[in-house]
Amino acid sequence: MTELSRQYWKARVIRYFFQSCAITSILIVVLVFLFLGRESLPFIQKFGLSELFNPVWQPVSFEDEQFGMLALISGSLLVTFLATLIAVPFGVISAIYIAEMASPVEREIWKPVIEMLAGIPSVVLGFFGLVVVAPLVKEVFHLSSGLNALTGALLLALMAIPTIITISEDAIRNVPNSYKEASYSLGASKLQTIWKVTVPAALSGIVAAVMLGIGRVVGETMAVMMVTGNAAIISFSPTESVRTMTATVAAEMGEVPFGSDHYHALFVIGIVLLLMTFALNMVAQRVLKKYRIG
Amino acid sequence: MSMKPRNTSERIVYYGMLSITYAILLVVVYIIADVVVGGIGTLSWEFLTEAPRKSGEEGGIWPVIVGTFYLVLGTIAFALPLGMAGAIYLSEYAKQGRMTRLIRLAIVTLAGIPSVVLGLFGLGLFVIFLGFGASILAGSMTLACMILPTIIVASEEALRAVPQSFREASLALGASKWETIWRNVLPYAVPGMMTGSILGIGRAAGETAPILLTAAAFFLPTLPQSVFDQCMALPYHLYILATQLPDIEKARPMQYGTALVLIIVVLGFNLTAIVIRSYFRRKYRW
Numbered sequence: 328m329t330e331l332s333r334q335y336w337k338a339r340v341i342r343y344f345f346q347s348c349a350i351t352s353i354l355i356v357v358l359v360f361l362f363l364g365r366e367s368l369p370f371i372q373k374f375g376l377s378e379l380f381n382p383v384w385q386p387v388s389f390e391d392e393q394f395g396m397l398a399l400i401s402g403s404l405l406v407t408f409l410a411t412l413i414a415v416p417f418g419v420i421s422a423i424y425i426a427e428m429a430s431p432v433e434r435e436i437w438k439p440v441i442e443m444l445a446g447i448p449s450v451v452l453g454f455f456g457l458v459v460v461a462p463l464v465k466e467v468f469h470l471s472s473g474l475n476a477l478t479g480a481l482l483l484a485l486m487a488i489p490t491i492i493t494i495s496e497d498a499i500r501n502v503p504n505s506y507k508e509a510s511y512s513l514g515a516s517k518l519q520t521i522w523k524v525t526v527p528a529a530l531s532g533i534v535a536a537v538m539l540g541i542g543r544v545v546g547e548t549m550a551v552m553m554v555t556g557n558a559a560i561i562s563f564s565p566t567e568s569v570r571t572m573t574a575t576v577a578a579e580m581g582e583v584p585f586g587s588d589h590y591h592a593l594f595v596i597g598i599v600l601l602l603m604t605f606a607l608n609m610v611a612q613r614v615l616k617k618y619r620i621g
Numbered sequence: 622m623s624m625k626p627r628n629t630s631e632r633i634v635y636y637g638m639l640s641i642t643y644a645i646l647l648v649v650v651y652i653i654a655d656v657v658v659g660g661i662g663t664l665s666w667e668f669l670t671e672a673p674r675k676s677g678e679e680g681g682i683w684p685v686i687v688g689t690f691y692l693v694l695g696t697i698a699f700a701l702p703l704g705m706a707g708a709i710y711l712s713e714y715a716k717q718g719r720m721t722r723l724i725r726l727a728i729v730t731l732a733g734i735p736s737v738v739l740g741l742f743g744l745g746l747f748v749i750f751l752g753f754g755a756s757i758l759a760g761s762m763t764l765a766c767m768i769l770p771t772i773i774v775a776s777e778e779a780l781r782a783v784p785q786s787f788r789e790a791s792l793a794l795g796a797s798k799w800e801t802i803w804r805n806v807l808p809y810a811v812p813g814m815m816t817g818s819i820l821g822i823g824r825a826a827g828e829t830a831p832i833l834l835t836a837a838a839f840f841l842p843t844l845p846q847s848v849f850d851q852c853m854a855l856p857y858h859l860y861i862l863a864t865q866l867p868d869i870e871k872a873r874p875m876q877y878g879t880a881l882v883l884i885i886v887v888l889g890f891n892l893t894a895i896v897i898r899s900y901f902r903r904k905y906r907w
Contacts (some may be wrong), residue, residue: 334797341799342714348706349715352773353727355766359734362745421642428638437646439895442820444649446891448827450856451880454863455652458659458873488645518631539733546735548830549856553864573737573830580744580834597741601734608733 363598370394370591379599384559384570386579386589394592396599398559402476402569406551409480409565410487410544415537417484418491422533425492426499427521445489453553456482461554470566474556477565482550487540494539494615498532499525501618531614538611542604548573572596653884660881663874669882673840677862678872682879684844688757688852689826689886691845692836695761696768696825701818703765704772708814711773712780713802732770737830739767744834758848760836767831768821775817779810812901816894823890827883829856839865855883 370378374394381395425437460481461473468477502525510520526533556568557578576593583590671681707724715721743763753759783806791801829837837857845852859879866872 338798345706345710345714348703349710349724349773350720351703352707352731352769353723355769356727356730356734358746359731359739359742359766362742362750363738366741366745417641417645420638421645424638424642428635429642439891440646440649442891442895443653443888444645446820446823446827446887447649447652448829448856448883448887450827450829450860451656451883452652454859454876454880455655457863458876459655485648516631518634542733546733546737548735548737549860553860573735576737576741577830577833580741585749594741594745597738601738604733604735604738605730608729612729 359601363594363601366594367591367598370588370595373588379595382561384575386583386592392588394588394595396572396592396596398561399570399572399575399596400599401561401563402555402559403545403571403573405563405565405569406476406479406483406555406571407541407544409476410483411537411541413480413484414487414491414540414544418488418536418540419495419533421488422492422495422499422536423521423526426496427525428517441489441492444485449486449547449549450553452482452485453550456550456554468566472556472568474554474568475566476555476562476569479551479555479569479571480565482554483544483547486547486550487544490543491536491540494536495529495533498529498536498618501532502528531618535611535614538607538614542607542611545607546573546600546604548577552577572600576600653888656877656880656884659873659877660879663878664881668878673858673875676840676866677858677875678866678868679875682855682858682875682882684841685853685855685858685879686882687844688837689855691757691852692760692764692832692854693822693826695757695848696764697822699762699765700768700772700821700825704769704818704821705776705814707769707773708776708780709802709807712777713798713806728770728773731766732774735830736767736828737833739763740831740834742766743831748835754849755834755836755838755851756849757836757845757852760832760852760854761848763831763835764825764828767828768825771821771824772814772818775820776810776814779813779817780806782813783809809905812897812905816898819890819894819897823887823894826890827856827887829854829860832857833860855879855886859883 378394379396379400381393382397383393383395384398385391385393385395425434429437456478461478463473464470464475464478464481465473506524506528507520510524515523551571552574555571555574557570557574558568559570559575560567562569576596579589580593583593668681669686670683672684673682674680711721711724715724740763743759743766747753747759747762748755751759787805787809788801791805792798796804832854836852837854838851839853839857839861841851841853859876862872862876862879863869
């Protein structure tokens, strides 16, 4: 083999090595869908998709086992909705403040603070919720227990806020300076410019940020499992105990017999979660890409 | 442009926005202060070096720390080389095309998968299908899948930050593509790659849901002997102490102690990353 062709082959081998490492991420995603599908298929074959809309989740029972996921889905939706309601004003307003109004020194402080909040493990937040937030909620609303949807939502809002702030801030900063200068030159104040020009121009990016935040909230497990009380009932009240899809999987998977209906049912919950977060992510990414944010 | 509000109503809006923003800071500080104040009294040599007694109500958390250490080590072993190599491909080799788009789509998708779903996946693939059983190996591989996107994205960004002229100078002198990457790109990108990766690894150390189904046990009589053994882990230990004990109040000191150690580990990773970032930002300027 000549020196030149040896070099050529060496370069190709190196290239293929790196390429296959990158392709591993495709492989993992395919395997995730494949294995969740494989383990949930027996359940769907036996019960059909209609079981998703049965309201009774009663997986362990001598006479009548039921795997209705409606209560779990509604539990997840209630907690997610409440968390979004809390996280969006805080997240978006902070992002505007940090991007447009904060001094350079303040900005230097905020980056690590947001990273720190994002870095607190969810089990620690859950523990904090159990010891501090739940008693507070119980006291304020005169309830018999502080373990309910509202307590869960408060913690989840804290987890969504870093995502919302980081991406909204990027979106706000991406608004061209000329927009703001045009507004100033017409005599608008700083605040008028922010609310009437900058924020509307960054709105699609802010919406995407909120969607990614919601994606995080829907998939969150430990904190909600520890503080929502885990009653599998359909409820629309923030002060009722609810059980989310994620908490059900995490709490019950350890105890089910391998290969039972219950086991496969938990994988069905997993695939529903996967599809929900996947859809949210795809739409958000599309928006971000369109406006070249992030 | 003046920052100052013009009139009273503007002033109200301005200070309203300021207080909402600082409310978040306050909450973050309060949470961390609560854990530090609650846990500092428990931290002792005994707590850190002894095994738990009376189902965790007394004793220490030594095997729990060891378990988390093994899991983190395993996660690094799988995710770091794979993620960095993937980033090198995306930054240095990949051309615009279907395959590259597909890889990027996969990375974004993987980053968005809930950790408990990845736990189910790890259970199905590593624990059952590949027969690893609930083990350090299965847990590390699951955590590695979770943090792979973080490592790839951060590493690619660091690689792209190295000026194109560094590559061109090397190539012009006759160096091969790989020699260029190895000698003229990687040395300048590694600090940035490390920063992002450390943040990801910190996340892995604090995650519970993926190891709940693939690796963690609440109590083990001996330290793990091989990668096929189960292990105890800080986040899982805290979860059990806080929710599953008969007398939860009595275990409060142990709960706070474990939470504090976990926070120190995770925020320690973050802090290391921040220090590396600011050090090298000052060292390399172009």
